Amino acid sequence: MAHLLTGVRLGLAVPLAVAFARPEFLSAGMLALLLTVALATDYADGIVARRRGTASPAGQLFDHGTDCLFVTAGLTGAALAGRVPLVLPILIAVAFGQYVFDSYFVHRRKRLRMSTIGRWNGIGYFVPLVVLAAARLEVAPVVTATLLSGARMTAYALLVSTVVSIADRATAARGAPGR
Secondary structure, eight states: OHHHHHHHHHHHHHHHHHHEEEOGGSOHHHHHHHHHHHHHHHHHHHHHHHHHHHOHEEEEEEEHHHHHHHHHHHHHHHHHHSSSSHHHHHHHHHHHHHHHHIIIISSOOSOOOHHHHHHHHHTTTHHHHHHHHHHHSSSSSHHHHHHHHHHHHHHHHHHHHHHHHHHHHHHOOOOOOOO
């Protein structure tokens, strides 16, 4: 069941990325609805896995990998529309690759080795998508402009925190076993 919830989010990644890149692809209401479904599945999949006793390192990798693909795709769509810097989804992919490599190869763990800043970044990467979807609802011109500006500022803050996260994990790896 948890994998099914994660799979729903995975299936929404490309349509939502296209919707962020090409606003005419989905109505603002449909974009908001599908993004809400994606967020709900992200919230629920881990809870379901733990309650059913099916939580596993492979499930965690599937969940986190899906999150990475989802936010990277969505933010790439937003970048193609000029709403966020294109370097952000690129850095997210680099940070996720480093997270997996560091966990399995540098620290020789059998599961992902999380960090505090990485966890907060993982949550934060959804914020510009939510704000941009809210802006698409066009409640009022001043609200839309404020939301668009807020999404861009959030994206730049995430750029900085992602670089800090990459540097933090890289320097922590120096003290890893076998180094």
